[in-house]
Amino acid sequence: MTDARAGLTTTDDQGASPLRLPAFRRFLLAHLVSATGSAMAPVALAFAVIEQGGGARSLGIVLTANTVPALVLLLVGGVLADRVSRSRILFLGNLVAGAAQAVVAVLVATGAATTAAISLCACASGAAAAFTTPAAQGVVPRLVPPERLQQANALVRVPRNAVKVVGPVVGGFVVALTGPAWALGWDAVTFVVAALLLAGLRLAGAVSAGGPGAVSASGRGAGIVADLRVGWAGFRSRVWLWSFTLSGTAVVAAWLAGYQLLGPLVADRSYAGAGSWGLVQGAFAAGLLAGTFVCLLWKPQRLVLVAVVTSSGLFLPLAAMGLGLPLVWVLGAAFVAGAGMDVAIVAWSTVMQQQVPDEELGRLNAFNSLGEQIAIPVGYLLVAAASAYWSSGHILLVCSAVILAAGVANACVRDVRLLRRR
Structure with missing residues (x-):
């Protein structure tokens, strides 16, 4: 008998490795393809802005333009992930992101790129991410049996992290030798290929395959506002969820403002430019890959506490760069931070897939993502403004202190410490 979840049966396959499930393998391949482009894109985008004369202010504007639409539309994306086909959302979202990245590549290649034009394309990519993020987070529970969730989550990250080890290094040298346009163009191609693979999953919405006219899991009408109210009630009732999200508000903003915004600028001024920044990103990715293999072997009981402690390691590379340590120390700190981050992810x-019902997973993931990302634009703009008065090193040390303090505070929450694996 076939289960309602794509690629999952209720017979012998439930005890098998997720790799034996065709739909899961397809999902894994889409991640691998997309990762080959996404691993190069951050280096290429940062130096595309730098090459057209921009500094911290211009890069902050571009990153903010990418983040704001994602925040504005994220809750709508979470509702749709619980109501309509998740594979359709992933297909359309990846196509939009691919088109936006292709336009940036053409603009950079022709010398027509400006901060405004790159920001407009980043805005389109951010809007697409608002819909694909909640949908993607709800796919794995549809593809594998519950007892294989952690293994499947780790396996999904293996190809992405493996490519990230080499991708940023290759991307850094591609940018250094030929400019950022080629790396951006490849990223656009991989978005399109991933979209075609994800479309074949044919995952219906969690509430009903009938689309927007369906009745929500709350038993009330299926309006977006009603669904959001139900999702908010579920989010608010879980202390471990909202406290982790609140901590993440500070951690994510400080990490991205320090790493994504100031990192390339510090590499350009204090190390060896795009090549050295590619090495830092490669070391972080190598740590992510190491963390993935840890998750394949280790099954901790207190999953939320583990996520809090391991994600706090993100302060290390920011502190290393802020103190002006040699590149080898920055690489080591990035590796440790990456390993901890992947274990946390x-x-x-x-824990989300175990503790949250499938019909609420899209919305609660959206609330979690919104909470963690809502302060990112503020972080970018504050760092960009502070760079006029403080050195990058001092700002990086402040960001690292914020990450560490937020992690310690979250670990003190009782529900975070006591919640155990099902």
Whole structure:
């Protein structure tokens, strides 16, 4: 007998490795393809802005333009992930992101790129991410049986992290030798290929395959506002969820403002430019890959506490760069931070999938993502403004202190410490 979830049966396959499930393999391949472009894109985008004369202010504007639409539309994306086909959302979202990245590549290649034009394309990519993020987070529970969730979550991250080890390094040298346009163009191609693979999953919405006219899990009408109210009630009732999200508000903003915004600028001024920044990103990715294999072997009981502690390691590379340590120390700090971050991501994905019903998963993931990302534009703009008065090193040290303090505070929450694996 076939289960309602794509690619999952209720017979012998439930005890098998997720890799034996065709739909899961397809999802894994889409991640691999997309990762080959996404691993190069941050280096290429940062130096596309730098090459057209921009500094911290211009890069902050571009990153903010990418983040704001994602925040504005994220809750709508979470509702749709619980109501309509998740594979359709992933297909359309990846196509939009691919088109936006292709336009940036053409603008950079022709010398027509400006901060405004790049920001407009970043805005389109951010809007697409608002819909694909909640949908993607709800796919794995549809593809594998519950007892294989952590293994499947770790396996999904293997190809992405493996490519990230080499991708940023290759991307850094591609940018250094030929400019950022080629790396951006490849990223656009991989978005399109991933979209075609994800479309074949044919995952219906969690509430009903009938689309917007369906009745929500709350038993009330299926309006977006009603669905959001139900989702908010579920979010608010889980202390471990909202406290982790609140901590993440500070951690994510400080990390991205320090790493994504100031990192390339510090590499350009204090190290060896795009090549050295590619090495830092490669070391972080190598840590992510190491963390993935840890998750394949280790099954901690207190998943939320593990996520809190391991994600706090993000302060290390920011502190290393802020103190002006040699590149080898920055690489080591990036590796440790990456390993901790991947353990945190897998642990958090697993606890969400275990503790939250499938029909609410899209909305609660959206509330979690919104909470963690809502301060990112403020962080970018504050760092960009502070760079006129403070050195990058001092700002990086402040960001690292914020990450560490937020992690310690979250670990003190009782529900975070006591919640155990099902």
